[in-house]
Amino acid sequence: MxxxxxxxxxxxxxxxxxxxxxxxxxxxxxxxxxxTDGRVFEEGDIALLREKHDASHDGHLSKPLHSKKTIETHRGPISHTEIIGKRVRDIIKTKKGHEYRIHEPTLSEYVRYTPRSVTPIYPQDANVIVSLLDIHVSPQSDSTPRKPPLEILEAGTGHGALTLHLSRAIHAANPPLPSPPPYLDSEDGMEDSVYQGESVADPQHSELEAWKKRRQAIIHTLDISPNNTNRARNVVKGFRRGMYAGNVEFHIGDVSAWIAAQTKMRNTSEPFLSHVLLDLPGAQAHLANVAPALHTNGALAVFNPSITQIVECVEMIRDRKLPYLLDRVVELGGSTAGREWDVRAVRPRVALRKENGLGSVPESPDHDSDGSASVDQSGHAIGGYAAGDKEMAKDMNQRKSDWAMICRPKVGYMVVGGGFLGVWRRMKDSALGSD
Structure with a gap:
């Protein structure tokens, strides 16, 4: 004792x-x-200041700390030199005597407070997306046989918020960086004002290149806009001195063209992507080109603001018999985040009777006495919607179509706004038409 x-x-x-x-x-x-971890704030760190006596205060996110810079608040300016050398949760004062507490921003706070030119995928939605991809990684030792790295493609980098969440999810698979990314003190025109003056050393440095070859997990993020890519790169590098930046490769261009170029560069027709996430308009146009590069049972996730865009993907996959099996459609945003939607192509049973020359169908809980219930692509009856199926059958007779789309929330929910995420699983090519 x-x-x-x-x-x-x-x-x-x-x-x-x-x-x-x-x-x-x-x-x-x-x-x-x-x-607290006992670490003090140093130049290059980012701090979050909150008013000491106002728990509801959102806070002020600093630029990377520099001895010659200040934070402008409505309570008066605060010099970065007042923060440098302090610890997390220490108190500092403005020249007017108002007290602020220093925090190290969490990933959620960092994403919400960084300026943006495009709308980010907010943390609560990014967490759902990462969870549905079901990513599992573990550190690799020198004695462990090397395997092909886990590679994830994010098409539609945007703000870089989801990129950061994906990179954090795979971070444990990669060895530690040989040294923290060196930040240069320059004013050479970074476009995002928050990160102006911050840049990372030449990525062709031999030590960094050697480290990259040993990575076991990589995020490929691609955007058609060079401006979006540059801003997102700075957002990723700005979080905790770029601790997740080494896991990410930034690309500019078209998704289908990038996959074709990668296939040619790798000189193989074998799939190399573990998961693909498409967050861009017209995602359905790229589904056929993504399939050859996606591993069997790999997840294809499509994020769109409208459920009709998810429907277009479902129809494209059905019409072209693409090797994808719909796993789920989830609503994101607001109080209904995580709610599943029923989206599928169906045929009214009355259409099947006409096609097969059958008479009436016996009543069952799944269809009315006139046999007007629907069946999905597997031939299973869809119960509980007989009245709606009658209307759908009349509409399909007028349009001379055999298929219609069901698009509705699960029973018991109200329809409200929010984004939508469709998740498919890549099937084996031999399973086409049987899954």
Missing amino acids: IKTLLPFSKTPLSTVRICRRKPITLCHQCFRKLA
Whole structure:
């Protein structure tokens, strides 16, 4: 048993008993100080300032800390030199005497407070998307046989918010960087004002290139706009001194063209992508080109603001018999985040009777007495919607069509706004028409 005094503050502290078999009892102030990692803010870090006596205050996100810069608040300016050398949760004052507490921004806060030229995928939605991809990685040791790296394609980089969440999800698979990315103090025209003056050393550096060859997980993110790519690159590099930036490769161009170029460069027709996420208009135009590059059972996720765009993908896959099996359609955003939608192509049973020359169909819970219930592509009856199916059958007779799309939330929910995510799984080519 050892007795010691913890010298963390000027206030009187009681003796703390330290024993392997007994917990350490700390006062609230000591616990708060031990809860921080003890690291102080340095030049190049980003800090979040919140008013000490206003818990609802959103906060001010700083530029990368620099001795010659200041943060402008409505309570007065704060010099970066007041933050440099301080610890997380320390208190600083403006020239007017108003107190702010220093925080290290979480990934969620960083995404919400960074300026943007395009709407980001917000953290609550990004977390759902990453969860549905079901990514599992583990550190690789020198004794472990090397496998092909896990590669994920994100088409539609945008703000870079989802890129950061994906990179965090795979981060454990890659070895530590040989050294933190060196930031250069220059004013050579970074377009995003928050990160102006920040740049990373030449990526062709031999040590960094050697590290890249040992990566076991990579995020390929692609955007048609060079401006979006440049801003997103700075957003990714700006979070905690670029700790996740090494996992990401940024590309500019068209999705289908990029896949064709990668296939040619790799000199193989074998699939190389573990998952693909399309967050761009007209995603259905790229589905056929994505399929050869996607591993069997790999996830294809399509994010769109409108459910009708997901429907267009469903119809494209059915009409062209593409090797995808719809896993789920999920609504994102607001209080209904995570709610599943029923989206599928169906045929009214009355159309099947006419096609097969059959008479009436016996009543069942899945269809009315006139046999007007629907069946999906697997031939299974879709129950509980007989009245709606009658209307659909009349509409299809007028349009001379055999198929119609069901597009509705699961029973018991109200329809409200929000984005939509469709998730498909890549089937084996031999399973086409049987899955």
